[in-house]
Amino acid sequence: xxxxxxxxxxxxxxxxxxxxxxxxxxxxxxxxxxxxxxxxxxxxxxxxxxxxxxxxxxxxxxxxxxxxxxxxxxxxxxxxxxxxxxxxxxxxxxxxxxxxxxxxxxxxxxxxxxxxxxxxxxxxxxxxxxxxxxxxxxxxxxxxxxxxxxxxxxxxxxxxxxxxxxxxxxxxxxxxxxxxxxxxxxxxxxxxxxxxxxxxxxxxxxxxxxxxxxxxxxxxxxxxxxxxxxxxxxxxxxxxxxxxxxxxxxxxxxxxxx
Amino acid sequence: xxxxxxxxxxxxxxxxxxxxxxxxxxxxxxxxxxxxxxxxxxxxxxxxxxxxxxxxxxxxxxxxxxxxxxxxxxxxxxxxxxxxxxxxxxxxxxxxxxxxxxxxxxxxxxxxxxxxxxxxxxxxxxxxxxxxxxxxxxxxxxxxxxxxxxxxxxxxxxxxxxxxxxxxxxxxxxxxxxxxxxxxxxxxxxxxxxxxxxxxxxxxxxxxxxxxxxxxxxxxxxxxxxxxxxxxxxxxxxxxxxxxxxxxxxxxxxxxxxxxxxxxxxxxxxxxxxxxxxxxxxxxxxxxxxxxxxxxxxxxxxxxxxxxx
Numbered sequence: 001x002x003x004x005x006x007x008x009x010x011x012x013x014x015x016x017x018x019x020x021x022x023x024x025x026x027x028x029x030x031x032x033x034x035x036x037x038x039x040x041x042x043x044x045x046x047x048x049x050x051x052x053x054x055x056x057x058x059x060x061x062x063x064x065x066x067x068x069x070x071x072x073x074x075x076x077x078x079x080x081x082x083x084x085x086x087x088x089x090x091x092x093x094x095x096x097x098x099x100x101x102x103x104x105x106x107x108x109x110x111x112x113x114x115x116x117x118x119x120x121x122x123x124x125x126x127x128x129x130x131x132x133x134x135x136x137x138x139x140x141x142x143x144x145x146x147x148x149x150x151x152x153x154x155x156x157x158x159x160x161x162x163x164x165x166x167x168x169x170x171x172x173x174x175x176x177x178x179x180x181x182x183x184x185x186x187x188x189x190x191x192x193x194x195x196x197x198x199x200x201x202x203x204x205x206x207x208x209x210x211x212x213x214x215x216x217x218x219x220x221x222x223x224x225x226x227x228x229x230x231x232x233x234x235x236x237x238x239x240x241x242x243x244x245x246x247x248x249x250x251x252x253x254x255x256x257x258x
Numbered sequence: 259x260x261x262x263x264x265x266x267x268x269x270x271x272x273x274x275x276x277x278x279x280x281x282x283x284x285x286x287x288x289x290x291x292x293x294x295x296x297x298x299x300x301x302x303x304x305x306x307x308x309x310x311x312x313x314x315x316x317x318x319x320x321x322x323x324x325x326x327x328x329x330x331x332x333x334x335x336x337x338x339x340x341x342x343x344x345x346x347x348x349x350x351x352x353x354x355x356x357x358x359x360x361x362x363x364x365x366x367x368x369x370x371x372x373x374x375x376x377x378x379x380x381x382x383x384x385x386x387x388x389x390x391x392x393x394x395x396x397x398x399x400x401x402x403x404x405x406x407x408x409x410x411x412x413x414x415x416x417x418x419x420x421x422x423x424x425x426x427x428x429x430x431x432x433x434x435x436x437x438x439x440x441x442x443x444x445x446x447x448x449x450x451x452x453x454x455x456x457x458x459x460x461x462x463x464x465x466x467x468x469x470x471x472x473x474x475x476x477x478x479x480x481x482x483x484x485x486x487x488x489x490x491x492x493x494x495x496x497x498x499x500x501x502x503x504x505x506x507x508x509x510x511x512x513x514x515x516x517x518x519x520x521x522x523x524x525x526x527x528x529x530x531x532x533x534x535x536x537x538x539x540x541x542x543x544x545x546x547x548x549x550x551x552x553x554x555x556x557x558x559x560x561x562x563x564x565x566x567x
Contacts, residue, residue, distance in 0.1 A: 043260040043269055077561040084556045090549045092370045093558070104561050153557035187260070187269040190561075222264040222502075229265055229497050237493025240317045240501050241486040244508055248324030251512030 025056040025066065027200040029210050036185065036194075037219040044162075044187040047072065047214075051198055053177045060202070061176045067110065067117040067201040068171045069128055070181035072214065074105030074163070075192030078138075081150045081157075097150040100136040104190050105163045109170030109181045117201050126199060126206060130155055130164045162186035191216050265500035266310045272506060274304065279510030283322060286511070287518020288525070289534040292319035292326075292453030292481055295380065296537075297507060298372075299545060306503070308369055312359070312450065313492035313499045314507070316485045319453040321508035322515055323481040329519070330475025337426035337472045340436065341479035344458075347437035348484040351444020356491045359449050363496075375450055377546040379457060384539025387460055391532035398528060427472045435466060440480065448488045453481035456538050470527065 029051035036045065049070050056066060078101050085094035110117065114129050124132045135151050137144070158164040163186060171181040181198070194214040200207045218226055229236045261272045278300050286293030294315045301311035330336045362368040418432035439461055443454035458477040462468045468476075493499045522530060 038262055040262050041260050042262045079559055079561050081557055081559050084553060084558075086552075090370075090374075091551075091553055093367065150557070154559050157555075157557060157559045188267075191267065218262075218264060222262055225264040225501060229493065229499070229501075233494040233497055234490065236501075237490035237499060240493060240499050240504060241320055241489050243501060243505060244317055244320035244486070244489070245324050245482075247505075247508040247512055248321040248326075249328065251321070251325040251516060252328040255516040 025200065025202060025207060026054040027068070027198060027208050027210050028052050028054060029070070029196070029198045029212060031196065031212060031214065034212065034214055036189075036214065036216045038189075038191065038216060038222065039219055040222060042187065044189070045185045047183045047185055049181040049183065049196065049198070050174075051179050051181065051210075053179070053200060056177055058176070064111075065203050067112055067204075068179055068181070069108065069110040069114060069117065069199040069201070070171060070183060071109075071128065071197045071199075072105075072107045072183045072185075073103040073195040073197065074190045074216075075103070075194065076101035077104050077190075079104070079135075079154060081154045083150070083153070095146070097137050097146065098139045099151075099154065100134075100138050102133055102135050103195075104158070105186070105194075106130060106133055106158075106165075107183045107185065108166040109183050110166075110168055111171040111173075111179075113168040114166075118204050118206065122206055126209070128199060130159065130166060133164070161188060163188065163190075185216070189216055191218055261502065261506075263306075263310075263500050263502050265498065266306050266314075266503060268305065270304065270306075270503075275503065275506045276510040278304070279318070279507035280514035282507075283511030283514025284518040284521070285537060286322055286455075287326075287515035287520075288522040289518075289530060289537065291455035291459065291534065292323045292478070292485070293511065294319040294447075294452035294454075294485070295376070295450070295456050296541060297511075298450065298452065299376065299541065301503075307498075308372065309363065309496055309498040310500050310503070312372070313489065313496060314504045315452065316447060316488040316492060317499050317501075317504040318507040318511060319485040320482060320489060321504075322511050323453055323455075323478045323485065325512050325515060326519075327475060327478040327482055330478060333475075334426075335471050336475035336479050337424055337468075338479065339422075340424045340427055340468070340472075341476045343422065343433055343436045344440035344476070344480040345483050347440025347442075348444040348447070348480055349487055351441035351446075352448045352484050352488050352491065353444075355445040355448025356488070356495055358445065359492075360495060362449070372450055373545055373549055375446070377542050377549060379446070380538050380542025381546060382542075383457055383460055384535050384537075384542050386464075387531055387535035388539055390464070391528050391535055394528045395532060398526075424468075427468050427476070429466075429468060431466060431468075439466070440484075444484050447481075447484050448491065453478075453485050455481055456534070459534075 029049055031049050053066055079099045080096055082093040082096040084091045114123055123129055135154060137147050165184060171179050173179050194216055196212040196214050198210045259272045260269050262269045282293040282296045297318060298311050298315040302308050327336060362371050418434045420433045421430055422433050423430050443458055446452060446454050455477050459473055462473045462477060463470055489499055
């Protein structure tokens, strides 16, 4: 991945004549690693993405005519939103809505608040922004009148958990055509395949998109424990009991004298 | 210090977990209960997924009850025969409970049932115990003899057939209520992630009229096996036992329990029972309040991942 980053920077600085002819700017991005390990002391992390706008009009660059949006979409999973209601005086989960697989985490960073970069139709088409995460209900949904309510609840809860977030000024220009985007990975970032996407806009019009894969993985002991718990669950369970007995025995022995 | 829990799949502050373990261990040392009824709600309150909290709570109780039972065994306050009879019912109940647990999880009402069970059991038992201990405290103040065993005064339990002699407890009792009690508590263990000591101890004292001095040791003895069984079953059916989390809780819990035992020796029997009653009742009322009070957040969201409900 360092190779990609280097190539991007070179291309950006040289502004090759071939692409300059067409005057269609190109976007390239690079990250220093495509694997984010979750270690035992993982408490969230900042991911830095470098990118370059290649073949751009220098005049327009100077006038901040180009805007960049970088997003990181987490793995897609089916979600259930449940709503509590009072039944016989107690609050219980009464109604629920199931949504088709959608990213369970979403982090966005841009040069400007996205609403100022492009109009809402374009943003919706490209799937940019928390509001445009596609949440399609499945199963029995009745007349669908409750959908916005559950959809908004899901977006609100994930935003409160830090899973959905945005930084409207997270993309900074390092030079006229090179930029650096910072994306926040929360402590509860889901494990799995993430998708890094970068969008280039020229004067409010979408130009092109780049995509890179990024895996968030458990490592070392955590990974081992997780796999063992699922593949050899009986031995794992017996080990857990043994561990408890040893701890209990040690406790009673160490303190016996007193 | 942040630590990532591999099964719960979240990062937690290790000191918070250690603190919870130590505090619960201290209380369980004083009152001779496993402390599962305190640790599971605390974990859920700290955002650990309920399924993981229940299964890991059971694992932690193995450690604290094993530690406690060993001490009682050395002091001769453990009736192994009585414990084994309780265990017959306990294992059967725990096996049934795990299926109940999986079923409730699929219909999405696990949290509610767990909360309701907690509220019902904790409030009832806590209330009854508090009532009894206040009366005996008052009687002790009035200088009347305090005795839980009233010789010659038998209840219906003592008229059942299949009687067995339990030497250490110095009682002659039918096996039926003992097995039934074990069974009921076995179910609770798997569904609620508790050892059931807070129900077992009063039931043995008041219902079966077993002498108080052997009750705690014997209750702990059978809790070891039932919680160990539950841990293994939860690990194989739900993969929801987090050994990192359990390890932290155990270490702190075992140390806390030793200090608790020392603190407990300074208290009189009625005072201990009143204290335990207040603790049990307080937890029940608190959880009950949460069920009735209008929640700040009406919605909850769950992604379909293994280990999450």
